[in-house]
Amino acid sequence: MIAPRSLTRLLNASLLSILALAAQAAPPPTTYVTEAGWGNLSFQGERFELLAMGSNGHSCTLDGARQGSQGDAGEGCKLQFKPLPGGRLQVGPASPAMESVCRMFCGQRAAFDGIYHPTPVGCTDAERQARRSAGLKDYKAGRHAEAAARWGELASACGPYLHWSEAYALNNDRAVAAYHLGRPDECRRLSREGADEEQLKMFRETAPTDHDILLPLYRAARFNLQRCSEQAAGKR
Structure with a gap:
């Protein structure tokens, strides 16, 4: 019979092993960046994160579930990730009706619409x-x-x-x-x-x-x- 304290140690060790294997199995995020570096987009699994910097400290922050070529940032804001030649993505609201809704995720002097390029090797x-x-x-x-x-x-x-x-x-x-x-x-x-x-x-x-x-x-x-x-x- 295993003593309770020994059993606790065994369970903790097993949990750490499972977490370590899960971390190893998780692929690194796929990242994109705009020219002049004002926008950064990453995909990991079925999730996306987008950060865009505007002027005077204003920014946009959006994240949520990715569904094919679209992303759901919540609050009714859906994004379109339109593929372009060279692996680039044209990113913006999924429809004109979404523009005002998605603006809620941005400061007054910031926007996230634009072309996002695959991050070059060595440039994350x-x-x-x-x-x-x-x-x-x-x-x-x-x-x-x-x-x-x-x-x-x-x-x-x-x-x-x-x-x-x-x-x-x-x-x-x-x-x-x-x-x-x-x-x-x-x-x-x-x-x-x-x-x-x-x-x-x-x-x-x-x-x-x-x-x-x-x-x-x-x-x-x-x-x-x-x-x-x-x-x-x-x-x-």
Whole structure:
């Protein structure tokens, strides 16, 4: 006869084994992303999740059951996932009558309608973070060429699908690496977009939340631009 305490341990061990097997059996989500990275869509089993970012901190968040080429977000909102060439999906309300209903899931300055592309290999959120962190590790160890190569590969693979805030941060990293490698022209090229004073002014006037996100990136880009311009002048 098994003692009650031993039986409890056995049941707990069996439950953990079942949960571990279930986790292993669950396929990873299939993910999609918009150009410029403002929208992310994922499917896992018969469920979908969609997050779209608008301006000034506004966003759309929808999730629910997937039924073939449609999704039910609840509250009467149904989405259409229309297949396009290249594995892309045209995403939007399932009918014009759904537009006002589905708007309830969005902030005033956000929308989710658009074309969603299959996420390129190495460009999921977790993969991008891992690649950027690996480059930072190289950079801190003084391996500037390796860091520049890692970040350059990340930009080449994922660049079209990065949100502007992530793209500017990555450009700043790459610019600093280029500076340490004595490549001032490359450094200046990477810094110019994030150092755009007109964009900063526009955000300050129309989207203060975005302005607060942009400001430290802008300052870093301006600093890099100045240092690399001085480096270029010293080489002449």
